[in-house]
Amino acid sequence: MAQKRFTLSGSVRDAATGETLIGASVRLESATGKAGAITNAYGFYAVSANEGTYTLTISYISYKTVVQTIVLNKNINLNADLQAGKELQEVVVKAGERKNENVRSPQMGVERLDMKLLDNIPVLFGEKDVLKTIQLLPGVKSGGEGTTGFFVRGGASDQNLILLDEATVYNSSHLLGFFSTFNADAIKNVDLYKGGMPAQYGGRLSSVLDVKMDDGNNKQFSMQGGLGLISSRLKVEGPLIKDKSSFMISARRTYIDFLLKAAPDTSIRGNTLNFYDLNAKVNYKFDDKNTIYLSGYFGQDNIGIKDLFDNSWGNTTGTLRFNHVFNSRLFSNTSLIYNKYNYTVKLIDDVNNFTLTSLIRDINFKQDFQYFSNKHTLRFGIQGTHHRIAPSDISTSANSSFNPLSVENRYGLETSGYISDEYVVNPRVTLLYGLRVSLYNLLGPGTFNTYAANGDITSSATYGSGKSVSNYFNLEPRFSASYIINDENSVKASYNRNTQNIHILSNSGSSSPTDQYVMSSNNIRPEIADQVALGYFKNIQDNAYEFSGEVYYKTMQNQIEYKNAARLIANANVESELLFGHGRAYGLELYAKKTKGKLSGWISYTLSRTERKFNELNNGNYFPARQDRTHDVALVAIYKLGKRWTLSGNYIYNTGNAVTYPAGKYQVGGNTTYFYTERNANRLPYTSRLDVSATLEGKDTGKRFHSSWSFGLYNALNRKNPYSIDFRDVASDPTRTEAVQTSLFGIIPSVTLNFKF
Template identity: 40%
Template sequence: MKHKLLKAVFTFIFFQKICFGLAKEVAPTLPVNKLKLKPQSTLLLINEENNPLLTNIAVTTPAQQNKINISGTVKDAKTGEPIIGASVYAEPSKAGTITSRNGTFTLTVPAGKIKLTLTYVGYQKETRELTQTEDLTLHFQLQKASAQLSEVEIKGGRAANHNVASVQAGITNLNIITIKKIPAFMGEVDIIKGLKLLPGIGSVGEAATGFNVRGGSVDQNLVLLDDAPIFNTSHLFGFFSIFNPNAIRDLTLYRGGIPAQFGGRISSVLDVKQKEGDFQKFAVNGGIGLISGRLAIEGPIVKDKTSFIVAGRSSYSNWLLRKMPDVTLRNSQASFYDLSAKISHRFNDRNKLTLSAYRSRDSFGFSSDTLYNWQSTTASLKYTHTFTSKLVLDVTGVYSLYDFNVLNQEINNASAYNNGIVFKNIKADFSYATGKHQVNFGATGIDYKINPGKLNPNSEFSQVIPLHLQRENATENALYFNEEYEVSPRLTLMLGLRYAVFANYGTGEVYQYQPEVPKRERTITDTLYYNKGQIIKTYTALEPRFSLKFSLAENSSIKLGYNRSQQFIHLVSNTVAVSPTDFWKSSNTHLKPQIGDQVSLGFFRNFNQNTFELSLEGYYKKIQNMLDYKNGANLFLNKTIEADLLPGLGKAYGLETSLNKNTGRLTGWLSYTYARTLISVKGATPEETINNGAYYPATYDKPHTLNMVSNYELNKRFNLGANFTYSTGRPITAPLSHYVIGGYVVPAFGERNQFRIPDYHRLDISLTFLPNPDKKRKWESSWNFSVYNVYGRKNPYSVFFKQEYGSPPRAYQLAVVGVPLPSLTYDFKF
């Protein structure tokens, strides 16, 4: 016992000397022949010459030392990737935690006999029994649970009690193993369509890949792919999302308490990570559907040191269109592809470098007149250095490009139009975990280059006049600090603070408008010119975040959260759903940042050893400078776009309930959401005021949403899946009357968004067949047959009004998918 105490004291002395530059005075093997204990466990060390070395060192004796820290890492045994959100549980103390985004954890437990249990969905449970009196660092490598085509299914699981144990409300670690079993549109496994079946998340229509979270518009969601932002998440105008399931490792959606390391959006963050290649052996997996095919190849470049993965997906819809009997369809085109790659290199246990890249392109043209195409390109380089098991540094460089083009091939109107945005980012993120503290802090610098739009004639016969909107330049720099602190076994706090500075800079022009009159081109009084690099407008933002979790019992908790965030770039859209024709715009002299303040309160309870999960969450959100448009606004190539954009005050509130069943032959969830999103626009003049300043529903306001998702394992070969969704129809503006001027019927519209299209509901089913579920073979496969919209509901995407000769305008509704849509998909792995 005495030797252990001496060892601890000398370690402490040596550390202190190094910290103060006095290490040379104390040799690591300093001989000691006397040890005198003083009262209150204070020690006096005496060397051979009987001279004191150091006095007043407070040391706790082993008898008094009843708490120790167990820290460590949790990784995939096959790929070496860190596992995020794994559950670490200690008995008999009943202390628990979950792993961080670097796969690390720290747990404070009583010394003595300890039983550690690690669990994570899709992996085998691991248990270790220890007898420990000192701090300890452990490294776990979890084995995947045996499952057919497990590599095709994305490893996006979570700890079994994550919903109760995590301090943040409104966070989802999406389990794509479950999402893969959901009936898919045209056989394409779609992450975002899976998200829309969760409580609090919706969209405005059938073909909208963009999603709305807790009353936010689609541009208020930050979508990250390996830290690179994605500015358009859709393929084929929203029918499919850009994420290839064969390339994705895991994803996390934050819609409540957003950690301080994320900024720039006010509704949610969808953090998607591409998986790393296998460091030990080569593997191939993919799938073939009715619309597209996909393939992923992975393996080691240098075994256990360097790995790669390349995944691609391409449609063959153009080939199908060529077979159509209709001439117009045969002359049309609709196609897409995406390609992703990732190289990972381990220098040693402490240093790692990863390079990730992504490229996608869409082309769409109806007949031969107009061709739309858009592309996204991203790249990220990340260096990870592990100082200790407690302190990790990530340095990341990011590049993201989004570019949209329209080619008009009519003789008189031949033209080329394009808009886009370029994003560059460098950031440093530190993660520190010790005892009851988990700390994240860092800094980030972002540069934006925005092209709002330019139009050029495309032939010598074209009558199109060139028009270029001025490019916009901006920077966004931020510092952040986030700490999660376990106050007691029952109470955990998360405190975060983010400070951001946004600057819009030249070259540029800023129009000055006549005061107290509506902004119009004719009310411009002056133009200010700014040179290259000259600051035009600066905004600063202080964004506090707060979350609290109070455990009522081991299987239930209450969570309270507050989140403030600011958004400096905005999506200007001609449609209710995100589409490629939209363009981005930065905050400037006339366009202020959006500010979101959200408060949420939730109750979480698990039953029957985490078989069932019950959640009940309420929220209230206030949004400043929420954008809407003037009546008759012109958004296309408008040099004075700020004159047609109206800032308003938004408020969103709702209640989200969900019951999940996680184990057994029948799994799935049932959720109901009541949500309202209202906006008030009250400008200085009647022209800049909507509905007399009263609150009115936003275009994506849908009060009631019901989702039911289920999967039933008939036997080892067959799985049956079904989902049903219902939601209130979205608001529209409709004419109340009409009048005749010069023989023309002119509709008189009522107040904005006071009517609704019919309600939406749909049933989908699927059947998955595993030919050889029990056989360990090099070639594994599965067949999936699904039917989308089983009973052929003609759900309206939009309602429009058309004038018939001699009668008032009549209402017509457009349904995107009004018939049952079957599909067949074959997945394979070898």
């Protein structure tokens, strides 16, 4: 006779703060069988098993494990509050997941970042940085010295979907990339998907960086922050109604501009160089089945030289989210999301003065469901996003040498639906498969041109507001599978297709504030990527050591390049400057990590190739993409010296980016003009850097107040790494040419005082 099955469900939270714990392990075990689940992105879990008596184990890294006996004879709702364990005399380098999740999970190419780890990673100016840290992982390449732009498995920087509480962040950097937009104090969880992307994500080709903010402490008020050499930060959180409602506010600001005012050199007084950002979140728990969240982010950068220019740019996001538990098996999340990115460039001298503004704005609705069955976990949902892009608007004064210009706004509507299933076929085999369906519509009003290959207009049509100009329909299958050889070994495989309808036009190697955004149109087709990957995963010594190796191959359609001497900014016919072709990327990623003990850390190595092919370039042959680098190595070591001191360091080495050097030169009117042959046929010199840091924890007085000091040296070996190389005539002999390397940083010390109470 068939046995009855029942479901145990609920939420897992931090007992001290009320924060939901993402990735906590829930296990049911008895003499006749066992079952398990992992809490989802909202801290909810559901696990089904046959009727019977079980030992329930709920665990999370760095928290005390809860073990109890439970009689499962009906559907049960059980919420668990876990107590943080005593401070260990070691550093644990691991996310809060079950011990061998990297072996057992069918998901490939995913990295979950423990926010506590950031306290010990040396970074520029001593500022904890999510984006700098993920660039130390295999398959993730830095966009360059001092930047937060990154490339994943051969993709360009605009092919990464960056989410903050489900809202898209289009520019993730402050101060031209020296800092990221993510204030680590306000962040609870970071997931990076670089392969086998789940079906609930879409709109980008290469990766998803899913960042979630802290909900706020609903038990007691607390405050934390840090005072650094050039920036400071402060976070305040606490209950509005204890155990039911809480808030979190976190702010950060640099004060370089204040230091400039006190500079002895009067020529730099009055110059502008600063950024500030604000994270805020509030929630209210109606009951165990209904919770509402409201979160937002605002960030602004300002850079300017008095009487010459003034640049500013910033992101604004807002997310209203409602969680509802229909029953022990069905979980729902409904989201209304707003995000905007805008920039302003001003020239303010007496003659060449103008103001250029641009923005991209999205309004997004999402409805997601998660259904837990006996051997299945189903996810399904819908999403709709309305885009508005204002490419360029130039205003001038009466005596300006520039003419006013306004490029028409563009509007688009992206709708999608998805379904995926994680199916536990048997204790050894798990499948994760799904399908995403996407429909994109370019909408009026406006005049839309069609261009020939030489850039000439072949036709033009005007459309009214809301009228469909062009549309694209795509199916995006996703598939991953894992075979568990034993508790310590597994192999995984994946295939996924992704499409992208928002594109960046930029001549720089990584993102910059003045990047121009365009949508798919009658001239620009959606970018499409197909990726296959195969991996082997192994843990040893009770999961203290983790090893993995993955290989991947990716093909890309409708890739975008620019014609020689293309004019991208303030060009109403910018689509006439574009070329379209194909791309491919393939590589090997090796990863070894020590997760426990006084000495912990990891080594990552990536061997890869990234190429593009355009009929109009390089005689139609494949050539290296700008982000192509053969070798990338990262070594991270963290050592717990004692109760109070933690030492850490990281070393990176990577092959130089692909660039195009001049093949010759000639004189025109007394000026030197260079000519070029093959695209990206040369290399910048390699990059090598050692960063070190030390953290001194304050004495444990038994009181709530706690402090620590962080000391760091960025580029401790003072190596002059290449940022760019320019060519010029030798002053003493103009017939000869010399290459001039520009480097951004030498050795940079940092000191930060951190506090919490």
